[in-house]
Amino acid sequence: MEFHRRGTSTCIFPEMPVVVAAASVVGPREGEGPLGRLFDMVYNDTLFQETSWEKAETRMLRQALDLALAKAGIDQTQVDFLLAGDLLNQIISSSYMAREYDIPYVGLYGACATMAEGLALGSLLVGGRFARYVAVASSSHHDTAERQYRYPTEFGYQRVPTSQWTATAAGAVIIAAKGAGPRVEAVTVGRVQDYGVIDPNDMGSAMAPAFADTVWRHLQDMSRKPDDYDLILSGDLGKIGVGISHRLLLQKGIDIESRHQDSGLLLYEMKPEIGAGASGCGCIASVFTAKFWPDLMAGKIKRMLLVATGALHSPTSCQQGESIPSIAHAVALVSETA
Amino acid sequence: MTYIKAFVVGGVLCAIAQFILDITKVNPALIMVSFVSAGAILSGLGIYGPLVKLGGAGATIPLTGFGHTLVTGMLEDAAKMGWFGLLTGGLRAASSGLTAAILFGYLMAVLFNPKG
Numbered sequence: 001m002e003f004h005r006r007g008t009s010t011c012i013f014p015e016m017p018v019v020v021a022a023a024s025v026v027g028p029r030e031g032e033g034p035l036g037r038l039f040d041m042v043y044n045d046t047l048f049q050e051t052s053w054e055k056a057e058t059r060m061l062r063q064a065l066d067l068a069l070a071k072a073g074i075d076q077t078q079v080d081f082l083l084a085g086d087l088l089n090q091i092i093s094s095s096y097m098a099r100e101y102d103i104p105y106v107g108l109y110g111a112c113a114t115m116a117e118g119l120a121l122g123s124l125l126v127g128g129r130f131a132r133y134v135a136v137a138s139s140s141h142h143d144t145a146e147r148q149y150r151y152p153t154e155f156g157y158q159r160v161p162t163s164q165w166t167a168t169a170a171g172a173v174i175i176a177a178k179g180a181g182p183r184v185e186a187v188t189v190g191r192v193q194d195y196g197v198i199d200p201n202d203m204g205s206a207m208a209p210a211f212a213d214t215v216w217r218h219l220q221d222m223s224r225k226p227d228d229y230d231l232i233l234s235g236d237l238g239k240i241g242v243g244i245s246h247r248l249l250l251q252k253g254i255d256i257e258s259r260h261q262d263s264g265l266l267l268y269e270m271k272p273e274i275g276a277g278a279s280g281c282g283c284i285a286s287v288f289t290a291k292f293w294p295d296l297m298a299g300k301i302k303r304m305l306l307v308a309t310g311a312l313h314s315p316t317s318c319q320q321g322e323s324i325p326s327i328a329h330a331v332a333l334v335s336e337t338a
Numbered sequence: 339m340t341y342i343k344a345f346v347v348g349g350v351l352c353a354i355a356q357f358i359l360d361i362t363k364v365n366p367a368l369i370m371v372s373f374v375s376a377g378a379i380l381s382g383l384g385i386y387g388p389l390v391k392l393g394g395a396g397a398t399i400p401l402t403g404f405g406h407t408l409v410t411g412m413l414e415d416a417a418k419m420g421w422f423g424l425l426t427g428g429l430r431a432a433s434s435g436l437t438a439a440i441l442f443g444y445l446m447a448v449l450f451n452p453k454g
Contacts (some may be wrong), residue, residue, distance in 0.1 A: 046454050047451070142454065153454040
């Protein structure tokens with residue numbers, strides 16, 4: 001039996017799955033950011049006409065998926081799998097969203113790496129001919145995430161400069177066996193890394209080693225250099241994580257600086273309250289779907305590597321003094337014209 | 339002059355907390371607990387009382403003032419009822435503050451929607 005694998009961690013696709021549609025829904029602060037006009041839908045209130053932020057997040061996720069389905073021109077009955085994840089306990093935003101659909105559902109938890117996890121698994125399902133269409137969605141909401149991981153925002157505690165601002169954003173994509181759109185060329189599933197960072201207000205430092213390891217493995221497995229990609233897009237390393245990841249990769253002789261952009265540094269104007277940058281599942285989900293998926297469609301980007309990182313701690317593990325394990329998954333995408 | 343004294347005393351107490359928060363990795367909850375404890379200890383040692391005389395609300399409003407209230411109440415009740423007063427005095431002295439916090443907190447939660 002022939003396996004479609006390269007090197008230690010990378011899967012390649014003889015028939016490349018296609019990302020036929022992508023959609024984003026964001027909150028007010030994200031709408032005012034540099035990418036504001038690119039999002040499909042911007043709310044001017046963080047409650048989205050709901051009675052709680054948790055309900056608002058579910059609504060945002062549902063709307064992102066509805067928009068993606070509409071853009072793909074398909075009905076939910078044609079979708080074989082729905083893969084979704086978010087940051088809340090028991091991934092409630094995703095499961096409550098999935099309750100509104102009649103699609104086989106797989107809930108994912110990869111913290112802020114969820115979009116890449118979903119893209120990777122969705123591509124494998126389609127590439128392995130187990131699905132015709134797979135929907136992938138992921139979201140985060142600033143106020144629900146603060147309540148979950150730190151303190152309720154009503155408490156008004158002081159933020160520290162290394163902390164990152166969880167984005168109120170959702171993104172959804174539709175992966176298909178055929179159609180027009182960027183192709184998924186390869187996926188590299190990461191390994192959990194833990195360099196002993198224990199500060200939950202400094203997740204960039206915790207996640208940088210995972211990013212560096214997955215990028216290094218991907219390039220090794222594919223026998224490529226950073227210059228083979230027009231763009232290496234990370235999820236939410238933030239100012240601090242970006243610097244650390246560059247240094248870690250340089251130690252292995254890889255210089256990605258000229259190709260690398262971080263979604264966490266693209267989403268907002270960098271005001272003091274933002275800290276080291278944006279974060280959350282919705283960060284790369286919305287930045288990719290609103291900015292870079294269209295760039296791939298238009299052929300402005302020929303080949304990109306999407307690498308989302310996630311900090312896999314919980315509030316309990318942090319309170320018990322445990323360090324923060326991190327993960328990064330990479331998905332290589334090529335434009336149709338490439 | 340009263341206002342200036344209150345401002346300086348309260349300001350210095352808060353500046354100490356901010357300084358600790360900025361140069362160390364401690365979280366806000368730890369600062370809160372340590373300030374209440376510090377106020378209680380200083381009060382027991384007889385240092386906080388004079389500070390309240392000097393700064394008024396500047397010394398009673400910050401969290402150290404809460405510690406001071408607890409200890410003052412305990413000592414007062416202990417003087418009246420003996421050892422048993424140590425158990426009743428703290429909450430009795432702090433009861434107006436606690437009741438106000440719960441009542442007004444509840445009222446605000448009913449009246450307004452959080453904006454995040």
